[in-house]
Amino acid sequence: MILSPPRAHHEASRLEALRKLNLLDTPPSESFDRITRMAAQVFNLPIAAVSLTDSNRQWFKSRVGVEHDSIPRFQAPCGQVADESEMLVVPDLLDDDHYRDSLLAGSGVRFYAGAPLITTDGYCLGAMCVLGTEPRGITEAEREALRDMAAMVMGQIELRHAIGRVDPLSGLPNRNQFIDDFKDMAADCPHGKQRLAALVNLASPEQLSNALRAMGPSYLDEIMGEGVRMLNASIGQHSTVYHISPTEFVFVAPPGTDAVEFCVEMENWLRRRAASVTSRFVTSARIGVAIFRVGVTPHADLLRNLHSAVQHGADQDCGVSMFSEEQDAVYRRRFWLVNEFGAALDSAVPGREGQLRLVFQPKIDLASGACIGAEALLRWTHPQAGPVSPGEFIPLIERTSMLRATTNWVLESAMVQLAQWRAQGLGMELAVNVSAVNLLEPDFCIRLLDGLHRHGLPASSLALEITESALMENPKMAEATLCALAAAGVRLAIDDFGTGYSSLAYLQSLPVQVVKIDQGFVRGIEADERKRSLVSAMIKLAHDLGHRVVAEGVETDDVASLLEAAGCDQAQGYLYARPMPPDAFVQWLDERPLDVLALV
Ligand code: C2E
Ligand code: MG
Numbered sequence: 275m276i277l278s279p280p281r282a283h284h285e286a287s288r289l290e291a292l293r294k295l296n297l298l299d300t301p302p303s304e305s306f307d308r309i310t311r312m313a314a315q316v317f318n319l320p321i322a323a324v325s326l327t328d329s330n331r332q333w334f335k336s337r338v339g340v341e342h343d344s345i346p347r348f349q350a351p352c353g354q355v356a357d358e359s360e361m362l363v364v365p366d367l368l369d370d371d372h373y374r375d376s377l378l379a380g381s382g383v384r385f386y387a388g389a390p391l392i393t394t395d396g397y398c399l400g401a402m403c404v405l406g407t408e409p410r411g412i413t414e415a416e417r418e419a420l421r422d423m424a425a426m427v428m429g430q431i432e433l434r435h436a437i438g439r440v441d442p443l444s445g446l447p448n449r450n451q452f453i454d455d456f457k458d459m460a461a462d463c464p465h466g467k468q469r470l471a472a473l474v475n476l477a478s479p480e481q482l483s484n485a486l487r488a489m490g491p492s493y494l495d496e497i498m499g500e501g502v503r504m505l506n507a508s509i510g511q512h513s514t515v516y517h518i519s520p521t522e523f524v525f526v527a528p529p530g531t532d533a534v535e536f537c538v539e540m541e542n543w544l545r546r547r548a549a550s551v552t553s554r555f556v557t558s559a560r561i562g563v564a565i566f567r568v569g570v571t572p573h574a575d576l577l578r579n580l581h582s583a584v585q586h587g588a589d590q591d592c593g594v595s596m597f598s599e600e601q602d603a604v605y606r607r608r609f610w611l612v613n614e615f616g617a618a619l620d621s622a623v624p625g626r627e628g629q630l631r632l633v634f635q636p637k638i639d640l641a642s643g644a645c646i647g648a649e650a651l652l653r654w655t656h657p658q659a660g661p662v663s664p665g666e667f668i669p670l671i672e673r674t675s676m677l678r679a680t681t682n683w684v685l686e687s688a689m690v691q692l693a694q695w696r697a698q699g700l701g702m703e704l705a706v707n708v709s710a711v712n713l714l715e716p717d718f719c720i721r722l723l724d725g726l727h728r729h730g731l732p733a734s735s736l737a738l739e740i741t742e743s744a745l746m747e748n749p750k751m752a753e754a755t756l757c758a759l760a761a762a763g764v765r766l767a768i769d770d771f772g773t774g775y776s777s778l779a780y781l782q783s784l785p786v787q788v789v790k791i792d793q794g795f796v797r798g799i800e801a802d803e804r805k806r807s808l809v810s811a812m813i814k815l816a817h818d819l820g821h822r823v824v825a826e827g828v829e830t831d832d833v834a835s836l837l838e839a840a841g842c843d844q845a846q847g848y849l850y851a852r853p854m855p856p857d858a859f860v861q862w863l864d865e866r867p868l869d870v871l872a873l874v
């Protein structure tokens with residue numbers, strides 16, 4: 275059929291309206307099927323359908339008694355309904371000049387009645403139709419019923435597109451719609467069949483908040499606009515793209531897509547995007563890919579797996595990352611640990627043993643062999659899972675707001691213990707580990723000095739250990755706190771020295787008195803000439819800068835002797851003692867009479 279210009283224009287707008295609804299080629303849906311079944315029943319006819327008129331086909335969103343999901347538009351009565359926006363009744367197709375030779379009539383259909391599906395904007399999308407294999411009339415009541423059912427279909431379509439189904443910014447179906455469509459997919463696809471889904475995240479939460487702060491909210495719209503255009507241009511051609519959160523989009527790959535090829539395709543997409551969009555300087559998009567089983571994998575599991583894959587990609591700094599069970603187990607454990615640690619912290623009372631407690635490892639003066647202090651180390655025993663190493667949970671806590679309360683608890687408990695020991699005549703320096711993030715708290719120094727005052731402790735009885743790598747991440751910010759602490763007389767040590775790529779010039783400017791050489795450099799020096807020279811050079815360098823040197827992880831006499839020969843001041847390690855609970859620590863000291871004298 276050749277359309278005249280105004281009608282051609284109308285047809286283009288009508289098709290655009292239809293496509294915007296994201297209905298074409300979507301899986302069957304119970305909410306439409308219910309209406310179609312009712313239509314067949316009301317008319318007592320074998321065939322009923324919700325038929326949408328695409329450019330050259332009638333596509334059935336819902337159908338009863340028809341096998342195909344589409345038929346050619348040409349000579350289809352539903353196409354006439356769409357063209358004329360009027361109800362069409364053909365009592366007998368064989369009696370009708372226009373439809374006598376149509377495909378429908380050829381397949382045995384005699385009766386047709388279709389009511390137009392009209393949007394609130396006035397576009398006719400297709401027809402709610404009933405068909406029979408015998409010629410038939412239609413009563414006024416039946417006409418009314420068909421119109422009502424068409425209105426019900428439209429209600430459903432518009433409901434889907436209304437608030438709660440469509441993201442207002444991008445116009446794409448949202449998370450709710452994804453969940454519905456995902457469930458409906460089971461009706462259209464063999465049960466248990468494997469399919470691939472992808473989640474595209476256009477910006478990380480930090481990037482988003484930085485961009486918002488620097489450029490304002492309209493910039494976010496711009497980033498999203500660019501992303502949506504690119505997604506629609508490539509992915510939107512074969513899959514529905516869902517906008518599930520401000521920066522995230524999900525889609526399901528076409529059936530039969532190969533996982534490896536798909537990941538490569540996604541990598542290419544990211545590369546093309548990075549080369550073309552203006553937001554590339556402030557955002558880095560990532561894609562998570564996961565396999566799911568139709569009708570078996572719950573939507574919540576798929577979304578969680580996709581998020582897990584994106585998160586893993588962010589940690590590994592790769593653009594596309596495939597969900598893996600092993601990685602997921604690691605992330606789940608981390609999440610669980612953070613939650614459980616929160617509960618442990620809530621119930622922890624400083625100085626009283628609960629899930630959290632402190633253990634103490636002596637520091638030995640290498641020249642005299644005397645114990646000159648101890649390091650307090652945090653221990654967490656989970657009621658079911660047992661002991662969890664600080665090497666595992668501290669890095670996780672450091673990324674949360676719980677860090678402040680954790681360090682408070684450790685400091686307070688250490689001070690309670692120090693005060694107790696001093697009252698018993700054991701005056702020593704106790705070192706506590708703090709995170710570099712703590713040094714960014716504006717009141718950290720005041721709180722710490724207040725604690726010392728409350729417990730009647732001199733500032734010199736407390737030392738703080740801060741890991742070198744953490745210190746280097748934000749050196750200038752931490753410097754003010756470090757200077758204030760040093761000025762108050764609190765001793766400061768750089769922990770794990772040698773692992774953080776410090777600038778020597780910077781090291782010299784820090785008000786630090788002690789450098790603790792990381793265990794990695796110390797372990798095995800007896801058998802490794804190069805390691806020995808390296809440790810000697812580190813000791814010399816630290817001494818030249820005016821620092822005292824402590825070696826960590828000393829496990830054998832040989833290592834202790836070599837360190838002493840290299841000029842190292844103090845040592846800590848299993849050779850002398852493992853970290854011990856307070857009572858065991860005092861007993862250990864008691865068994866070394868010289869030390870007790872040295873400490874009083
Ligand atoms: P770190 O401060 O460098 O502590 C030294 C670690 O080496 C401790 O592990 C200690 O038990 C272990 N160690 C001591 N001597 C030896 C030895 O001879 N051989 C071997 N193989 N290991 C030895 P731990 O207690 O598991 O603590 C690990 C890390 O967790 C600490 O490293 C510290 O960075 C962090 N950490 C521990 N407690 C706290 C805390 O209260 N707050 C903060 N922020 N971090 C803490
Ligand atoms: Mg330490």
Ligand code: MG
Binds near residue numbers: 792
């Ligand atoms: Mg260390």
